[in-house]
Amino acid sequence: MGRAPCCEKQGLKKGPWTPEEDEILIDYIKKNGHGSWRSLPKQAGLSRCGKSCRLRWTNYLRPDIKRGPFTLEEEKTIIQLHAIVGNRWSTIASQLPGRTDNEIKNFWNTHLKKRLERMGQGSTTSNASSAGPTATSSTSTRHMAQWESARLEAEARLSKESLLFFSSQTDSASAQAAAAAGRSDTDYFLRIWNSDVGESFRRLGRSCGRDEPTCLQSDNSISPASSSTLMAAVTATALTITSEQNEVVVKSSDDSSSSNELEDEESHETSLSLLLDFPPSDEMGFFQGQIGSRLMCGLPLGQF
DNA sequence: AAAAGGGACAACCGCGAAATT
DNA sequence: CAATTTCGCGGTTGTCCCTTT
Known part of the structure; x- marks a missing residue:
């Protein structure tokens, strides 16, 4: 048996996140923590893969991120x-x-x-053009x-x-x-x-x-x-x-x-x-x- | 001013490890 | 102990934007 997909692929949104989605994710995690990433999107009301949510949070939305x-x-x-x-x-x-x-x-x-x-x-x-190749x-x-x-x-x-x-x-x-x-x-x-x-x-x-x-x-x-x-x-x-x-x-x-x-x-x-x-x-x-x-x-x- | 090219960054994909059943 | 699930990592791709022609 092959590896199970991390989430149902159908009907899930891909690509860049919108500000609205960001807000939903931030609100949810602030209130509940991320818990299981797999179940998070469903509970938060996001049409995203859990993996996508995790990535968005850890790479972009996390409050301690230094820009x-x-x-x-x-x-x-x-x-x-x-x-x-x-x-x-x-x-x-x-x-x-x-x-x-x-x-x-x-x-x-x-x-x-x-x-x-x-x-x-x-x-x-650059050897040809340089005044002399250096060590x-x-x-x-x-x-x-x-x-x-x-x-x-x-x-x-x-x-x-x-x-x-x-x-x-x-x-x-x-x-x-x-x-x-x-x-x-x-x-x-x-x-x-x-x-x-x-x-x-x-x-x-x-x-x-x-x-x-x-x-x-x-x-x-x-x-x-x-x-x-x-x-x-x-x-x-x-x-x-x-x-x-x-x-x-x-x-x-x-x-x-x-x-x-x-x-x-x-x-x-x-x-x-x-x-x-x-x-x-x-x-x-x-x-x-x-x-x-x-x-x-x-x-x-x-x-x- | 428009098209092409390239750089920068966000996001996705696949895999392996760890955790759970 | 094996099978399954979840998570995290690193490589790669896609897209936007700026610069050059």
């Missing part, structure tokens, strides 16, 4: 989070109060993604291409490692509780991201001279400051940090020995000292795994 253009800070957060969690729009949205996953997804697809593409294309198409542009292209496969690889590794982490915990009860609470790999990242540790990284990024606003330049290209933040995030999964017998080893999966921009010793040193300085021992496990390496490498690689 207006994204701030530079939000934009920066989206770029950094996307480099780490990929297209997990709901996860990203959870870090941006008042913004919906749909809104962020649209913003990414219509603005940020195109900027990325421009950056990549620019380096391959930055060729590096961007190479890492952009490398990015997706690296991310996918990291995803697989991450899920494996978070399982290992669970099994290594001595307090099995807390591990079970965490599992029961539905904590995902992403949740762990977000926990760290929102902790003092994450703040340390953001602070480090700012202190490295990347506190300029993320913005487009007059020629519509991304500013150097934004670019470095972005590229740092993009290259995050190209590195692996492991900890063996109290010795931290940084390995670059960038096999191009001719490139030297990632071999920024100072940046790596900054990463490592930060790693070693982290006091919360229960969080060290994360940093020795893929989540940590992502976070670790995300910020200090800013010199492009």
Whole structure:
């Protein structure tokens, strides 16, 4: 038996919502809460699918929704989070109060993604006309291409490692509780991201001279400051940090020995000292795994 | 001034996971 | 435990509006 439709399709209205429909939906939810979305339209007197009502409410009518253009800070957060969690729009949205996953997804697809593409294309198409191809542009292209496969690889590794982490915990009860609470790999990242540790990284990024606003330049290209933040995030999964017998080893999966921009010793040193300085021992496990390496490498690689 | 093209955003669709029966 | 239902997510499409020709 196939999956049952979420609602009877016949006679239900589709397409843009009218102000009257919005008002009915808002009134109903204010008085009764949404309850079961499936039964809501009938009870509220709307000729809409429950799914459509839910979407309209969560993406548009909800009172806590923040309207207006994204701030530079939000934009920066989206770029950094996307480099780490990929297209997990709901996860990203959870870090941006008042913004919906749909809104962020649209913003990414219509603005940020195109900027990325421009950056990549620019380096391959503008070489002839530019005064001389910079290491930055060729590096961007190479890492952009490398990015997706690296991310996918990291995803697989991450899920494996978070399982290992669970099994290594001595307090099995807390591990079970965490599992029961539905904590995902992403949740762990977000926990760290929102902790003092994450703040340390953001602070480090700012202190490295990347506190300029993320913005487009007059020629519509991304500013150097934004670019470095972005590229740092993009290259995050190209590195692996492991900890063996109290010795931290940084390995670059960038096999191009001719490139030297990632071999920024100072940046790596900054990463490592930060790693070693982290006091919360229960969080060290994360940093020795893929989540940590992502976070670790995300910020200090800013010199492009 | 009108048509074409493109960008931005809202809404829909299909799928998988979780919850319920 | 399996079948069914509901919900939420991410990808995609449709539509409106602005800009360019």
